[in-house]
Amino acid sequence: MDYKKQLAKLIALDGFSQGEIESYITPAAEVAFGDFSLPCFRFSKALKKAPNAIASELAASISAKLPDFLKAVGAVGGYLNFTLDRERAAGVALDEVLTKGAAYGESGEGKGKTVCIDYSSINIAKPFHIGHLGTTVIGAALYRIHKKLGYNTVGINHLGDFGTQFGKLIVAYKLWGDKRGIEADGLRALVDIYVRFHKEEETSPALTDEAREWFLKIEKKDPEALELFHFFKDTTMKEVEKTYERLGVTFDSYAGESFYNDKMQPVIDELKAKNLLTVSDGASIVDLTEYGMPPCLILRSDGASLYATRDLATAFYRKNTYNFDKCLYVVAYQQNLHFKQVFKVVELMGHDFYKDMIHVAYGMVSLEDGAMSTRKGNMVYLSDVLDKAKEKSLAIIREKSPDIKDAESIAEAVGVGAVIFSALVNNRIKDNVFSYDKILNFDGETGPYLQYTYARCNSIVEKAGIESKTAPDLSSVAGEEAYAVVKLLTEYPEVLRSAKEAYEPSFVTRYLIDLAQAYNKFYFENRVLDENASVRAARVRLTKAVKLVLKSGFEILGIQAVEHM
RNA sequence: GAGCCUGUAGCUCAGCUGGAUAGAGCAACGGCCUUCUAAGCCGUUUGCCGGGGGUUCAAAUCCCUUCAGGCUCGCCA
Numbered sequence: 343m344d345y346k347k348q349l350a351k352l353i354a355l356d357g358f359s360q361g362e363i364e365s366y367i368t369p370a371a372e373v374a375f376g377d378f379s380l381p382c383f384r385f386s387k388a389l390k391k392a393p394n395a396i397a398s399e400l401a402a403s404i405s406a407k408l409p410d411f412l413k414a415v416g417a418v419g420g421y422l423n424f425t426l427d428r429e430r431a432a433g434v435a436l437d438e439v440l441t442k443g444a445a446y447g448e449s450g451e452g453k454g455k456t457v458c459i460d461y462s463s464i465n466i467a468k469p470f471h472i473g474h475l476g477t478t479v480i481g482a483a484l485y486r487i488h489k490k491l492g493y494n495t496v497g498i499n500h501l502g503d504f505g506t507q508f509g510k511l512i513v514a515y516k517l518w519g520d521k522r523g524i525e526a527d528g529l530r531a532l533v534d535i536y537v538r539f540h541k542e543e544e545t546s547p548a549l550t551d552e553a554r555e556w557f558l559k560i561e562k563k564d565p566e567a568l569e570l571f572h573f574f575k576d577t578t579m580k581e582v583e584k585t586y587e588r589l590g591v592t593f594d595s596y597a598g599e600s601f602y603n604d605k606m607q608p609v610i611d612e613l614k615a616k617n618l619l620t621v622s623d624g625a626s627i628v629d630l631t632e633y634g635m636p637p638c639l640i641l642r643s644d645g646a647s648l649y650a651t652r653d654l655a656t657a658f659y660r661k662n663t664y665n666f667d668k669c670l671y672v673v674a675y676q677q678n679l680h681f682k683q684v685f686k687v688v689e690l691m692g693h694d695f696y697k698d699m700i701h702v703a704y705g706m707v708s709l710e711d712g713a714m715s716t717r718k719g720n721m722v723y724l725s726d727v728l729d730k731a732k733e734k735s736l737a738i739i740r741e742k743s744p745d746i747k748d749a750e751s752i753a754e755a756v757g758v759g760a761v762i763f764s765a766l767v768n769n770r771i772k773d774n775v776f777s778y779d780k781i782l783n784f785d786g787e788t789g790p791y792l793q794y795t796y797a798r799c800n801s802i803v804e805k806a807g808i809e810s811k812t813a814p815d816l817s818s819v820a821g822e823e824a825y826a827v828v829k830l831l832t833e834y835p836e837v838l839r840s841a842k843e844a845y846e847p848s849f850v851t852r853y854l855i856d857l858a859q860a861y862n863k864f865y866f867e868n869r870v871l872d873e874n875a876s877v878r879a880a881r882v883r884l885t886k887a888v889k890l891v892l893k894s895g896f897e898i899l900g901i902q903a904v905e906h907m
Numbered sequence: 908g909a910g911c912c913u914g915u916a917g918c919u920c921a922g923c924u925g926g927a928u929a930g931a932g933c934a935a936c937g938g939c940c941u942u943c944u945a946a947g948c949c950g951u952u953u954g955c956c957g958g959g960g961g962u963u964c965a966a967a968u969c970c971c972u973u974c975a976g977g978c979u980c981g982c983c984a
């Protein structure tokens with residue numbers, strides 16, 4: 343039920359439209375004030391009346407014929423306060439959640455619209471490390487939020503599978519690599535020889551030239567070079583797939599850099615045809631000084647394409663292939679300028695869809711002792727973090743629930759959940775210093791806290807057994823703690839919408855924390871499995887609704903719901 | 908030098924499309940398991956919302972300015 347709209351209908355003020363009044367109505371700041379408030383200060387000047395007088399008069403006229411969903415209307419210090427009939431509101435809210443079930447929160451707003459989401463975008467033959475966690479889980483969460491809201495979604499892993507590093511890797515492999523070792527150790531063996539190459543390159547510059555030659559061979563589709571390239575790629579993918587699976591992350595497309603290799607020429611031709619390319623220091627650029635930006639480099643002085651060239655080709659390909667209504671790039675904020683430039687170039691080329699491309703920037707992860715560097719071998723593998731989190735979780739389970747079944751799989755769900763949660767709890771723009779202490783803390787606002795609350799709900803629902811026919815006593819879910827839970831339950835659909843609007847999965851995470859806290863508070867103050875059957879019926883329904891919304895939120899974030907822990 | 912981002916409790920952060928006394932978690936201390944999961948709950952303590960101006964009935968929130976930190980700024984991606 344849309345209370346704001348209903349409330350706005352009750353209010354008539356000269357010169358202010360219904361919609362305007364509705365937009366001014368806010369949730370009440372405090373329980374004592376009721377459920378919704380309308381600050382009347384802004385009407386004061388136009389109506390030539392004191393805010394308090396306006397509020398009082400409105401309160402009086404609405405009280406005269408109080409609609410049945412309202413309990414009371416009052417005026418305090420210039421605010422018009424509305425108090426809902428909480429029993430009724432609780433009943434309506436619980437009915438809605440439980441009737442809709444897993445579909446609660448869904449909407450048709452995205453019907454017929456397509457959203458492409460570019461996330462994770464790992465590099466082949468490089469470690470899948472803690473720095474990739476953000477883009478991977480933020481992108482996956484945005485993917486699911488859009489899906490929930492009815493959008494047609496395309497998840498794209500724009501693989502870093504092109505560039506001179508593959509030449510380097512071939513040289514390194516030929517010198518020190520061994521196929522069986524790599525097949526056995528996978529990615530780490532590849533990274534090892536890559537790191538070694540960079541060390542030796544410093545003293546033997548000839549290696550660099552050799553690497554460049556091998557890279558050219560890849561481009562020219564030399565069979566040996568291609569075979570090795572695919573070997574590296576397969577080795578990497580085989581391994582990262584495991585991590586994606588643990589994180590519950592999927593993609594619809596793996597079209598990466600190499601995929602666009604033959605798709606750049608048309609872009610260059612179009613730029614030329616539209617007179618956007620100028621030559622500067624031998625390189626071809628799009629001049630953007632008029633827009634307060636440095637030039638966008640399209641072709642190197644040796645004629646080779648660049649990052650922006652590839653991203654332009656990518657943008658056109660995606661537009662032509664998916665005809666997206668929106669294309670999100672979940673990429674670190676270091677690339678703010680790059681995307682601003684690319685989007686501007688698309689605009690200058692005269693394509694309207696430039697405004698549908700959005701750079702969803704996120705903060706960077708560093709280590710306590712500085713930045714991560716693959717070449718220096720100074721990084722933390724994501725799979726190690728997941729393993730440690732699982733280990734920690736397993737230790738806690740052994741201690742607290744020694745008799746539990748499926749300890750291993752619960753530990754996996756809880757450990758991985760804790761890691762995902764940590765990447766989705768803060769606003770995405772925040773930088774993050776990685777530490778095991780932080781990520782392995784399972785107390786307070788954490789993934790395990792959410793999962794624990796879910797398991798608690800489940801346990802109660804299990805004990806409650808089959809739903810009784812007794813009519814629920816709604817007064818038992820209209821008390822302070824219970825009603826706080828009810829209110830939060832009604833907010834879930836709006837939380838999803840605003841999370842989508844702001845491209846902020848953290849809105850969902852925060853919301854789930856609020857919901858869990860509110861429920862736990864309720865749990866300690868009220869007995870769900872009460873002797874009174876109608877009280878019990880109402881509170882079990884509340885518990886079921888919380889369980890359901892928690893699970894729905896978990897699915898958005900990629901956290902697994904465990905029934906027991 | 909320019910552009911963008913960040914600055915809120917000892918620490919990590921919510922709140923920022925302006926609204927009523929600025930909120931959580933961690934850490935610290937104290938309490939609560941013979942009743943539904945103590946990975947939990949309750950209580951105590953903590954704030955020049957970086958500083959200064961301005962707009963407004965009302966500013967952590969908007970504008971200007973300033974300081975501190977981060978990122979980026981032509982042939983890497």
